[in-house]
Amino acid sequence: MTGNQLNVTRLKYSDPDFDLKLDRLLAWESVSDGAVNNVVTEILQNVKKRGDEAVVDYSNRFDRLDVSSISELELGKEKLQQALDLISEDERNALDTAVQRVRDYHRHQKQDSWQYTEPDGTLLGQQVTPMDRVGIYVPGGKASYPSSVLMNAIPAKVAGVSEIVMVVPTPDAELNPLVLAAAALSGVDRVFCIGGAQAIAALAYGTETIPSVDKIVGPGNIYVATAKRAVFGLVGIDMIAGPSEILVVCDGKTNPDWVAMDLFSQAEHDEDAQPILISTDADFIDQVQFSIDKLLPTMEREPIIRESLVNRAALILVDSLDEAIELTNRIAPEHLELSIENPEQVLPRIRHAGAIFMGRYTAEALGDYCAGPNHVLPTSGTARFSSPLGVYDFQKRSSLIQFSPKGASEMGKVASVLARGESLTAHARSAEYRIIKEG
Template sequence: MTLNLRRLQADASDFAGQLDQLLSWEGVSSKEVQSSVEAIIQQVRSQGDSAVLELTQKFDRHPARTFAELEIPQSQLKVAFDSLPVARREALQAAAERVSRYHEKQKQGSWQYTEEDGTLLGQQVMPLDRVGVYVPGGKAAYPSSVLMNALPAKVAGVKEIIMVVPAPNGELNSLVLGAAWLCGVTRVFTLGGAQAVAALAYGTQTVPAVDKIVGPGNIFVATAKRAVFGKVGIDMIAGPSEILVVCDGQTDPDWIAMDLFSQAEHDEDAQSILVSWDKAYLDRVEASIQRLLPEMERRDIIATSLQERGALIEVASEQEAIAMINRIAPEHLELSIADPEAWLPQIRHAGAIFMGRYTAEAVGDYCAGPNHVLPTSGTARFSSPLGVYDFQKRSSLIFCSPEGASELGRIAGELADGEALTAHARSARYRIQD
């Protein structure tokens, strides 16, 4: 198998257009998908459990005959955890401990201060009451998604975590169920697709309505999340996984090739890009890719991903590489260079930054500690990794002393007059102490 890898040069006259084309992602919902999702949501809203059961039987070929069979009891989650091979169970526990410890640092507390006249101002931070976690269950099983979505919610203090995970043909994954038990998930339903999102958003006779839905899924899940946003909160609309590796030419090319593979193997739409100012090194990495690819179990997926959306890009300098990073705003950024910390002040847009030659992006997917739910498709320009702060909400606190009410009433009254809002002005001025 020989790949036709895209090679780009940043100094080419048409490079900007080539890069735009490479980065463009048209995986948005078609009218057909949107129409299908809207119909599913309406069916779930009007028929509840019976609709969800029917749709699960249809799309997931689930053998359940009653809705009760779609819920996994806590005792079964515990059995799944205990049944794991010792090494895998210990790895899951170690990863959970690391993810929890990292997210503990993100907790935000309430605060307040009192002004000289006795007016108190502040902010009260509280966890969400109930959240829904969507865990994919199609092409592969993702226990790591359970850890990364449920544990920040747990650290934030969310009392109820409702997990949905599709079980095609009724097949369950012990590692996913074991992870749910380890993370303290409240209830687990074997539901997937738009019907699972609708059930979480609006509730059914059995599935409780949640305040926020997090977790990745296919185009139907993403479309459904977009449709229910406003009724509930959502984390993000995620696109395919992506990695940008920047290398100075001194890292083993086999390592870099495998780092590119690690994202490409997710699915055919994933994107893996290598940037370097060392042309000979790009040649060496390409040779490693061609040599290592036949060994890969998911080589067909990797090959399609690299040919359709991958690239090796030659730049003229380190500064040009940094400009490329900020232009792409990658989900995962690997700085496989001698002094990555020196670059940090200049990197404005990246979901997660993996620093140094020994830091593979793959460890971030599972156990490093930071969250692997990251902004994709350039959205790192304005959004951040999933974290504890996504499961907390803030209320402003205002308490006026009589003196403070007088001072603020005069200011507010004047501004309200300027907006011609008479009731605002009079309400504020009623509290003024002469």
């Protein structure tokens, strides 16, 4: 190692202590700070009790504002349209393209009601309906993400949600016009310039001005994540997201500069982000290390990327593509790049990943903005049991059951036996009343 080489962790799958080292590298506790929990609990209780007044107080305190009423924190649709009119032509065209692609993709996810009729006339089925109102949390200030607006609001609109309430903090009264423009194009109905745990509390409990919602989605800091976890059950939430992750599986034939920059693309999110490369080619890993050292000084967020690479990144050498796939399923990454020849051949063997980017030209960054699929993805190994945010997250399913007289009689006999086996006599007799007496 040269003196200028960044100390990125290197692991070898065949090493006897590989499992232990990998487990330590992957370990992450998303929301576990006792002090944060205490602060969030106090905020939630205060907003629940005092409503608008508490939200205003917290906004003035945490976002350094000077407002006297909640009405000063709400933006009308004319403000959103004004922001849309003021952005540059290039920005407008980029937003329009992204909106169209995200909407087109999510239309394929929309589920419809269905039913069928059995021979005796019994009808069974499922009725699919949208939620009435959802809240989306969008980070604000300098760390503003118009793409978050698109990815959270558009699936809700496609699902048929009647009202979308967006909350976005505006520290020092700083408004990001791209975020507001994205809200205008995505069909957001109401916007409040509030953030933190107080925004989550307002959406969950409702205040005199801010309506309560059925579900809260969108990324935020540890206070937001802790608040979302606390109100889950009263309202739905999308997920408790950990730091961003990317796993690149490469056969050594992709430009190493491309791979290094793909790792950077997630590392620049924050110091806890986790970029991992798995390759069968030891020389290629050396080339990527060289590219990292060469390109890192050119990055605007170099200190953040550096810390992510030193503390949470890994360059992993495996003996075969089979080992790479086995490791991939174990890690269950948020973003997976299959930077290999014929990625479609190994696709059926990938069981756990939030989003799969196939081929050398499919940079993960395209998925963040304009590919079409949602960029709200499961992190910290939760891709083992979770899915990307989608239209289905804003739809509910109700079972449909309508028995014919004959069907009710036949199934009543079955229900009677099972109910009496559970000593639930009222259940049994309720079913028995519908049994048609013979003769």
